[in-house]
Amino acid sequence: MFHSLRWRIAIPYVLLIVLCMLGLGIYLSNVIRQNYLDHLEAQLTTAARLIGDAARPALGNNPDIPALDALAKHDARMLGMRVTIIALNGTVVGESDEDRALMDNHLNRPEVAQALAQGLGSKTRLSTTLQIPMLYLAIPVPVDPEASNPNDPVSGIVRIALPLKQVEANIAQLRNILITATLLVTGLAIILATLIASRTTRPVRQLTQAVQQMASGELPVQSVHSSLDEIGQLTQAFNIMSIKLGDQINALETERGKLSAVLQKMTDGVIIADADGHIQLVNPAAEYMFSISQVNSMGRSLAEVTRQHQVVDMWQQSYSTGEWKNASFEVSNKKFYLQGIATPLGPALAGSTLLLFQDITRQRQIETMRRDFISNISHELRTPVAALKALTETLQDGALEDPPAARRFLERMETEVDSLSLIVTELLELMRIESGRVPVDLKPTSPVDIVLPAAERLSLQVERANLILTVDCPDTIPPILADASRIQQVVVNLLHNAIKFTPQGGQITISAAQQPQAVLFSVKDTGMGISPEDLPRIFERFYKVDRSRASSGTGLGLAIALYIVEAHAGKIWAESEVNQGSTFYFTIPLA
Numbered sequence: 001m002f003h004s005l006r007w008r009i010a011i012p013y014v015l016l017i018v019l020c021m022l023g024l025g026i027y028l029s030n031v032i033r034q035n036y037l038d039h040l041e042a043q044l045t046t047a048a049r050l051i052g053d054a055a056r057p058a059l060g061n062n063p064d065i066p067a068l069d070a071l072a073k074h075d076a077r078m079l080g081m082r083v084t085i086i087a088l089n090g091t092v093v094g095e096s097d098e099d100r101a102l103m104d105n106h107l108n109r110p111e112v113a114q115a116l117a118q119g120l121g122s123k124t125r126l127s128t129t130l131q132i133p134m135l136y137l138a139i140p141v142p143v144d145p146e147a148s149n150p151n152d153p154v155s156g157i158v159r160i161a162l163p164l165k166q167v168e169a170n171i172a173q174l175r176n177i178l179i180t181a182t183l184l185v186t187g188l189a190i191i192l193a194t195l196i197a198s199r200t201t202r203p204v205r206q207l208t209q210a211v212q213q214m215a216s217g218e219l220p221v222q223s224v225h226s227s228l229d230e231i232g233q234l235t236q237a238f239n240i241m242s243i244k245l246g247d248q249i250n251a252l253e254t255e256r257g258k259l260s261a262v263l264q265k266m267t268d269g270v271i272i273a274d275a276d277g278h279i280q281l282v283n284p285a286a287e288y289m290f291s292i293s294q295v296n297s298m299g300r301s302l303a304e305v306t307r308q309h310q311v312v313d314m315w316q317q318s319y320s321t322g323e324w325k326n327a328s329f330e331v332s333n334k335k336f337y338l339q340g341i342a343t344p345l346g347p348a349l350a351g352s353t354l355l356l357f358q359d360i361t362r363q364r365q366i367e368t369m370r371r372d373f374i375s376n377i378s379h380e381l382r383t384p385v386a387a388l389k390a391l392t393e394t395l396q397d398g399a400l401e402d403p404p405a406a407r408r409f410l411e412r413m414e415t416e417v418d419s420l421s422l423i424v425t426e427l428l429e430l431m432r433i434e435s436g437r438v439p440v441d442l443k444p445t446s447p448v449d450i451v452l453p454a455a456e457r458l459s460l461q462v463e464r465a466n467l468i469l470t471v472d473c474p475d476t477i478p479p480i481l482a483d484a485s486r487i488q489q490v491v492v493n494l495l496h497n498a499i500k501f502t503p504q505g506g507q508i509t510i511s512a513a514q515q516p517q518a519v520l521f522s523v524k525d526t527g528m529g530i531s532p533e534d535l536p537r538i539f540e541r542f543y544k545v546d547r548s549r550a551s552s553g554t555g556l557g558l559a560i561a562l563y564i565v566e567a568h569a570g571k572i573w574a575e576s577e578v579n580q581g582s583t584f585y586f587t588i589p590l591a
């Protein structure tokens with residue numbers, strides 16, 4: 001409670017008020033008591049004088065005791081006090097409350113002695129006669145009623161007594177009134193002080209609440225009500241500050257949102273590492289590349305998270321030299337080939353390094369394919385070209401003179417030229433299809449008109465290879481929407497491969513079957529099959545399972561088939577089991 005500003009203001013005030021009122025109360029009660037006593041004394045003096053005046057004729061050398069006693073009794077009744085009239089020799093000549101005759105000499109009573117000496121005697125003491133505390137006041141009765149000097153001759157003394165209890169009761173009554181008033185005023189003052197302190201500190205409390213709200217991370221929704229005083233100015237300044245802060249936070253959040261969206265969506269991996277090589281930020285692309293999760297990687301070391309020494313080396317070199325460094329490496333079990341660049345983040349984030357990772361797997365593949373392509377082509381071309389060269393030389397060296405041999409050589413030369421021309425034709429074909437220069441002329445075509453001519457075209461080769469070819473294409477199948485010559489080429493390419501990769505005595509089946517939306521074509525053989533590792537890649541350009549090139553072919557046949565089928569909005573795929581055979585499927589939508 002005492003930590004609250006409200007109470008720290010209110011309590012001192014309340015204490016001050018209580019102390020002041022207490023002091024004032026004590027002081028006033030004393031003043032009032034004194035005033036009352038003074039006033040009482042003045043009253044008693046006047047009454048005593050009047051009694052003295054009345055008693056004067058009966059006093060003197062021979063006092064008229066019955067008259068004085070009667071006077072005392074009468075006046076005492078009137079005044080409600082005890083009245084005693086004492087002769088100059090100390091004898092009590094008039095007494096209101098007691099038996100005068102039994103009373104001793106009163107000259108030695110302090111108030112009487114004082115009255116005779118000073119002209120007025122006043123005393124508070126225990127009554128010797130009544131044994132209760134009394135206030136006594138005594139005055140001498142001058143012989144001359146006009147006398148004003150205390151030394152003038154005196155004929156007797158009048159004493160008035162009042163029980164102190166009554167005086168005190170009167171004073172206590174006054175004091176009670178005073179205490180009640182003081183208490184009331186104090187109570188009022190306390191309530192007022194509390195209210196004022198509470199009102200004065202209310203904006204401070206509101207301000208504190210708003211600041212606490214701010215500290216807990218949320219911006220105050222409502223601005224704090226402000227007055228014109230100093231606290232009001234503080235509140236106003238706070239309101240302005242909170243609005244500006246809110247704007248800045250919003251702007252920052254927008255910026256952060258943009259940055260985070262960029263980081264989330266970018267395909268390049270981003271990692272920020274601090275001066276100790278601990279990860280401060282990872283974007284989803286980097287998580288994917290290194291197979292990590294953000295929660296696990298935060299604050300952990302690069303080496304631990306990426307498990308790639310090239311990344312750590314690159315970061316270390318960049319961090320120590322303050323320059324950017326790059327490196328290329330394979331990650332995640334050779335799933336990705338990455339190009340990394342480490343750049344120090346400079347003054348913006350001192351000690352931190354930005355690590356950018358670009359997935360160059362595709363480029364690498366293309367590069368490899370291009371290299372493979374050139375080496376394949378050179379290899380494919382070299383064999384027939386070398387054969388042609390050898391045959392020409394043999395002819396020049398005299399074989400021309402031997403006509404049967406020359407004819408044989410010419411036949412072999414023709415085969416080589418055919419092989420050369422096949423490579424060139426397929427290459428040109430692929431290039432044209434790839435560049436989109438071959439328009440597909442889609443027309444409703446019966447599947448039979450595709451399958452049969454294709455089978456026809458390769459029947460001789462089937463026969464030569466000692467294979468059995470079965471065609472299963474019911475002519476009830478509705479027409480498809482296709483460019484007949486192109487789809488024929490697809491069937492030819494698949495059939496060609498089936499012949500090539502099926503040993504003698506094998507069987508090849510071409511079939512077509514209707515599906516809800518399309519016709520499913522398949523070319524099935526009982527040949528050598530394709531291993532599961534090679535199966536996903538056989539549709540790539542120049543991809544050949546047999547790297548030794550023992551088989552003839554360019555690795556382009558299936559790539560061409562894929563392009564054609566996709567141009568017809570169809571799908572092509574293969575199923576195979578090594579040494580059991582392969583089945584190639586493709587679909588073409590119905591007309």
Ligand code: ADP
Binds near residue numbers: 527528538543559
């Ligand atoms: P190629 O002109 O070399 O035959 P393709 O693109 O037609 O090129 O075929 C790619 C590779 O797929 C072939 O080299 C071969 O290894 C494999 N392949 C294709 N068809 C078959 C099949 N029916 N049986 C076994 N392997 C095949």
